[in-house]
Amino acid sequence: MPRFTVAGQHFAGQLASGALIIACLALFPLVASSYQLSTLIISMVFLLPALGLNLILGYAGMLSLAQMGFFGVGGYTSALLAMHFGTPFWLNFSAACLVPALLAIPLAIPALRLRHTSFVMCTIAFVFILESVSKNWVGLTRGDMGLSSVPRPRIGLWSGGFIVHTTVQYYYLGLLLCVLAVAALVTIVRSPAGRYMIAIREDEVLAASIGGRTWHYRLAAFVLSAAFAGAGGSYYVHYVTVISPSVFDPTYTNTVLVVVLGGGVGTIMGPILGGVVFIALSEVLRIAPELRMVVYGLILTTSVFLFPKGIVEPLTAVLRGAIPSRARGSHGR
Amino acid sequence: MVVEPRTALSLRGVRKAFGPIVAVAGVDLDIVAGEICGLIGPNGSGKSTLFDCCTGLLRPTAGRVLAGATDITGWEMARIARQERLLRSFQKAVVFRALTAEDNLVLAGQMTAFPGLAATFGCGQNTRRRVRELRDRAGVLLERVGLAHMRHAKAGEMSFGQQKLLQFASMLMPEPRTILLDEPFAGINPVLIERIVENIRAVNREQGVTFVIVEHNIDVLRDLSHRLVVLSRGSILADGDPDAVIRDPLVVEAYLAG
Numbered sequence: 001m002p003r004f005t006v007a008g009q010h011f012a013g014q015l016a017s018g019a020l021i022i023a024c025l026a027l028f029p030l031v032a033s034s035y036q037l038s039t040l041i042i043s044m045v046f047l048l049p050a051l052g053l054n055l056i057l058g059y060a061g062m063l064s065l066a067q068m069g070f071f072g073v074g075g076y077t078s079a080l081l082a083m084h085f086g087t088p089f090w091l092n093f094s095a096a097c098l099v100p101a102l103l104a105i106p107l108a109i110p111a112l113r114l115r116h117t118s119f120v121m122c123t124i125a126f127v128f129i130l131e132s133v134s135k136n137w138v139g140l141t142r143g144d145m146g147l148s149s150v151p152r153p154r155i156g157l158w159s160g161g162f163i164v165h166t167t168v169q170y171y172y173l174g175l176l177l178c179v180l181a182v183a184a185l186v187t188i189v190r191s192p193a194g195r196y197m198i199a200i201r202e203d204e205v206l207a208a209s210i211g212g213r214t215w216h217y218r219l220a221a222f223v224l225s226a227a228f229a230g231a232g233g234s235y236y237v238h239y240v241t242v243i244s245p246s247v248f249d250p251t252y253t254n255t256v257l258v259v260v261l262g263g264g265v266g267t268i269m270g271p272i273l274g275g276v277v278f279i280a281l282s283e284v285l286r287i288a289p290e291l292r293m294v295v296y297g298l299i300l301t302t303s304v305f306l307f308p309k310g311i312v313e314p315l316t317a318v319l320r321g322a323i324p325s326r327a328r329g330s331h332g333r
Numbered sequence: 334m335v336v337e338p339r340t341a342l343s344l345r346g347v348r349k350a351f352g353p354i355v356a357v358a359g360v361d362l363d364i365v366a367g368e369i370c371g372l373i374g375p376n377g378s379g380k381s382t383l384f385d386c387c388t389g390l391l392r393p394t395a396g397r398v399l400a401g402a403t404d405i406t407g408w409e410m411a412r413i414a415r416q417e418r419l420l421r422s423f424q425k426a427v428v429f430r431a432l433t434a435e436d437n438l439v440l441a442g443q444m445t446a447f448p449g450l451a452a453t454f455g456c457g458q459n460t461r462r463r464v465r466e467l468r469d470r471a472g473v474l475l476e477r478v479g480l481a482h483m484r485h486a487k488a489g490e491m492s493f494g495q496q497k498l499l500q501f502a503s504m505l506m507p508e509p510r511t512i513l514l515d516e517p518f519a520g521i522n523p524v525l526i527e528r529i530v531e532n533i534r535a536v537n538r539e540q541g542v543t544f545v546i547v548e549h550n551i552d553v554l555r556d557l558s559h560r561l562v563v564l565s566r567g568s569i570l571a572d573g574d575p576d577a578v579i580r581d582p583l584v585v586e587a588y589l590a591g
C-alpha cells in the first residue's frame with residue numbers, strides 16, 4: 001500500500017506547480033513576440049550558472065564568484081569543439097559541462113581549504129586567471145579577438161540532424177536545458193548528499209560530528225556548480241555565435257548574483273523567478289537608456305528592502321496561504 | 334574465567350597545548366564499555382578540550398586515543414563518528430536550525446543508512462526506501478524523547494531545552510557505541526533534565542551505549558553516573574565511585590568549594 005508522507009505530499013504539490021509552469025512556458029511562443037522570447041532566452045542563459053551558484057551558495061553555503069569563469073570555459077569548450085570538429089550540440093554541451101567540472105577539481109584543492117571571505121577572494125582570482133589565459137592563449141582562443149562564427153546548435157546524433165536557428169527554436173532548446181538543469185538541481189538537493197550540503201551550510205562542525213564528509217560534499221558542490229555554469233556557457237555561445245574574453249567581465253557575475261540573491265537563494269523557484277524578472281526588467285528599462293541602470297539599481301534596492309529573502313518570498317507566502325496547514329505538515333504523517 | 338571488561342575509549346598520555354597554554358596535561362583514562370562516566374572539573378580544566386581530542390575536532394599535541402582497540406589519534410571527526418560510532422554533543426544546543434526536527438534526525442542517521450559516499454548521491458527507489466526507514470526511526474526517537482509533536486517544526490523555532498533534546502535524539506539515530514555529552518543539562522528546566530536522564534539510563538541499559546558526560550550539575554551526575562572523574566588543570570585529580578569522589582577533600586578544595 002503506498003504511503004504518503006508529509007514531505008511527499010509537499011513534493012507532489014511542487015511537482016504539480018512545476019509542470020504547470022513548464023506548460024505555460026512551452027505555450028508562451030504562441031503569444032509572445034520574438035523580442036520577448038529573446039529576453040527569456042537571455043534569462044535562461046543566466047539561469048543555468050545561477051542554478052549552480054544557488055547550489056554552492058544556497059545549499060552548501062559557499063559564495064563562489066567563479067561561476068562566470070566556468071561559464072566562459074564551457075562556452076569556449078563548446079565553441080572550439082563545434083568549430084574544429086563540427087560535433088553535434090549534445091556532445092558540445094556535455095563537454096561544456098564536463099571540462100569546467102574537471103577544471104574545478106584542481107582549483108578546489110586550494111580553495112576549499114579556505115572559508116568565508118578568503119574563499120570568495122580565491123574564486124575571484126580564478127576568474128582573473130581564466131580571463132588572462134583566454135586573452136593570451138591566442139593559438140586556441142584567438143585572444144582578444146575572440147571566436148566568431150561559432151556554429152549554431154546542430155541537433156543530431158552524430159552527423160546530419162537539424163540546425164537550430166530561429167528564436168522559437170532557441171527558446172525551446174533553452175527551455176529543455178533549463179528543465180533538465182532544474183530537475184538535476186532538485187535531484188541533488190533532495191538526495192542524502194544534498195541534505196549533507198545543507199548541513200554544512202548550517203554548521204560545518206556539527207555536520208562532521210554526525211559523520212558528514214564535509215570536504216567531499218563541498219568539493220561536489222563546487223564541481224557541480226561549475227558544470228551548471230559550463231552548461232550555460234554552451235547554450236550562450238551557440239546562441240550569440242561569438243565568444244571573447246569579455247565573457248569573464250564582472251558584470252556577468254553580478255547579473256548571476258542578482259538572479260540568485262534577488263530571486264531567493266537556497267530555494268528552487270527563487271533563481272527561476274529572479275532570472276525571468278530581473279533580466280526582463282533590465283530589458284524593459286531600455287526604453288529610457290540614460291536612466292536605465294539608475295532605475296534598475298533603485299528597483300533592486302527596493303526589492304531587497306521589501307523582500308530580503310528574495311522576490312520568491314511573497315510568492316511562497318501566497319502559496320502557503322493557499323495550501324491548508326495539514327498538507328504542509330503541522331502534524332505527523 | 335575472568336573476563337576483562339572491554340574499554341570503549343582509552344586515552345594514553347593525551348596532552349593538548351595551545352602555544353604556552355597547556356589545556357590537557359597528559360591524561361590516561363580508560364572508559365569501560367557500557368558505563369556512564371561523569372567528568373567534572375572547574376571551568377578551564379580541560380574537559381571540552383579532552384572531548385575535542387577524543388572526537389577529532391582537535392589533534393592531541395601528544396598521546397594516543399583509542400576507540401576499542403582502534404587507534405583513532407589524528408582521525409577526522411567525521412571518520413571517527415562513522416567508523417567507531419563515537420558521537421558527541423556540544424556545549425551549546427547545536428542543531429541544524431533551518432531543518433525540521435525530523436530532518437535533523439534523518440541527517441544524523443544517514444551515516445548508517447548510506448555508508449558510502451557515492452550512495453548519498455542516489456535518488457532511486459533504494460535511496461527513497463532507506464530515507465523512509467530513517468524517517469520512521471526518527472519518528473520513534475522523537476516520540477521517545479517527547480518531541481513527537483515537534484516532528485515537522487523547524488529546529489530553529491524550538492526552545493533551547495527542546496533543541497538539547499533534539500540533539501540528544503540525533504545522536505541515537507546512527508546506532509552509537511559511545512556518546513560524549515558536553516553539558517547536556519546546562520540551561521534547561523528540571524522536567525527536561527529528568528527526561529534526558531531517563532533516556533540516557535534507558536539507552537545505556539537497553540543498548541549498552543557508553544556515556545561520558547561533562548556536567549556542572551553534580552547532583553544529577555552523582556545519581557546518573559557509575560563512575561566520576563575529576564579533571565583539574567588538565568590532569569585527573571580523582572576517579573572512582575561518584576559518592577566517594579565527591580567527598581574527596583582534594584576534589585572539594587579544587588572544585589566543589591570553589
